[in-house]
Structure formats: structure tokens, C-alpha cells
Amino acid sequence: MRKKTILVNGLLTYDSGKTWFTISLFKTLAANGVKAVPYKPVAAHNIWFSARTIKYSIKMKKLVGNDAYMYFRETTEPPELLNPIALAIAPLDPVNYVSNIEKYLDDASSFLPQLVLGRISHYTRGETIHFVIQENVERTVRDAQEIVKILKKKLGAVEKSLREVGELLVSQRIDEITSQVLNTLLEKYDIVLLESFNDAVIPSIGLAEHVDLIITVAPGRAFIYDRTTTKSILQYLTQRVVDPSHLVTPRFFSIFKPKEILNTPLMFKPGSHNMLKPVVDFILRE
Numbered sequence: 001m002r003k004k005t006i007l008v009n010g011l012l013t014y015d016s017g018k019t020w021f022t023i024s025l026f027k028t029l030a031a032n033g034v035k036a037v038p039y040k041p042v043a044a045h046n047i048w049f050s051a052r053t054i055k056y057s058i059k060m061k062k063l064v065g066n067d068a069y070m071y072f073r074e075t076t077e078p079p080e081l082l083n084p085i086a087l088a089i090a091p092l093d094p095v096n097y098v099s100n101i102e103k104y105l106d107d108a109s110s111f112l113p114q115l116v117l118g119r120i121s122h123y124t125r126g127e128t129i130h131f132v133i134q135e136n137v138e139r140t141v142r143d144a145q146e147i148v149k150i151l152k153k154k155l156g157a158v159e160k161s162l163r164e165v166g167e168l169l170v171s172q173r174i175d176e177i178t179s180q181v182l183n184t185l186l187e188k189y190d191i192v193l194l195e196s197f198n199d200a201v202i203p204s205i206g207l208a209e210h211v212d213l214i215i216t217v218a219p220g221r222a223f224i225y226d227r228t229t230t231k232s233i234l235q236y237l238t239q240r241v242v243d244p245s246h247l248v249t250p251r252f253f254s255i256f257k258p259k260e261i262l263n264t265p266l267m268f269k270p271g272s273h274n275m276l277k278p279v280v281d282f283i284l285r286e
Helices: 018-031 051-060 066-075 101-108 142-155 162-169 172-188 205-210 227-240 274-285
Strands: 004-010 036-039 042-046 085-089 115-122 127-132 191-195 213-218 221-225 260-263
Touching (some): 004 018, 004 205, 018 036, 018 191, 018 274, 036 172, 162 172, 172 191, 213 227, 221 227
Parallel strands (some): 004 191, 004 213
Antiparallel strands (some): 115 127, 221 260
């Protein structure tokens, strides 16, 4: 079997269902005898809603979010391999915005103003660093500040400015790390299910050359693009969009026609499902 990288991205900023779809597709592939693995290069989670993974992060002395924890439990591969870039946000304190509630709503709907902790793991080198953005921590609610304080100590996180982190996340170093991890996974598995984050087309622009197919998901639907259209989409976006943060799925969705549009099941938990068999067939056929 020719090894393939399948990019799974979401049409919505939040709650497209990428992770459940990816795990369910992984399990359906496995049930059909395909050696596959889920891979989320960049993942973010809100510590306010992540008591289980906070406890796990403290125990393992590495920041692990909800999606990476689910991947780890399903595959037993280490979180730093399945998710080399882990980011944690925390809720902002509205008390700091009493004179400008519009600013609060704007910041609360944005990612960087809420980013407080991060982990960058270079799996092939065995290197991991944790960082904390203290200027953002001070803007969060009290209990979130206490959680970050504990995590900072347990993880040995170093302080970095928001500007430093923002530049780092779009740097060539991130492209190199995520690409090297992908190559490591492809040495062991036939199919890598590359999950993006939020509504980003791709988690790291350096991964574009490795992608064979794109599957864009929304609740109840999967839009599948063949190899030729996938290459056209990625070429179109990378040539026209200068700011990587603007590489979002709505920019191509109305321009490029998917090869197939399939229904996806409503499930109580991720698992192998007959409704995903056509997706498996498409991947193997392409």
C-alpha cells in the first residue's frame, strides 16, 4: 500500500467534530486492516474545562490537552509524538474589562489573548520545552492563575512574551518539527490522519507538500477532495495568502468542488462505524 497523509480540517471555527471524526475514521480503518494513526501537530485546550488532562499533565510533567490525551489512549503512542505543539488557554477575567466590554468579547473570542501555556516537543531529538505567557496569565480569572502557577512549577515552564510566542508559532522551526514527526509516523504507519485545529486549512504550512487528500468536516457531513483537487487547494491558498492565520477553510470551500459529500454519524463516543466505510474505500482507492 502506498503511504498516505490525509488532512482532516473543519469548516467551523469551533465544534466541527474533527477529533471525533478522526478517531472514528482511525478505528474504521483499523477494523478494515489498515495500519493508521491520528496526528494532531498543533492542539489547544482550555484549562478551565480540562481537569482530567491537567491532572495527567502534572503526573507526566508534560502539557497534554484533551485531544492528544484521547489519541494517546487510543494508540498508546506518546503524546509528544502525536501532538508536538500543545497550547493551553484560560478564561479572561471580565472584571479587567468593565469599562470596555466590547474588548472583552473580542479578546474572549480570539486565541492569542487567552494563551497562557505551551509545550513544544522535538520528538526525533528527544527535546521538550514548556513556556508560560505571564502577561496573559495576569488577565485570567483567579483560579485559572492558580492552576497555571502549579503547572508552571511542575512543567518547569520558562517565561516568554506573547510576541515571542506568536512569532515562534509561525516560524520555520514549527514547520520542521511537525514535518519530521510526520515522516517518523509514516515510517511506521500506512495512513496518517493529520488533524488541523479550529478552522485552519492546515496546522503548519510546511506540511502542505506531504498532504495527499483533504477531508473537510462539519457536524453530520464530510467533504472529500481527491488528490488533484487537494494539490490545487493547497497551491491556491499558499500562493494567495500571506498571513498564515488567514489560511482558513472558508477561503476555498466555495471555490473547489469536493469529489464526494458523505453523511457522518451521530455517536455517543468515537468508534468504528459502517457510515465511514465509504471514506475508507475512497482513501484506499485514491
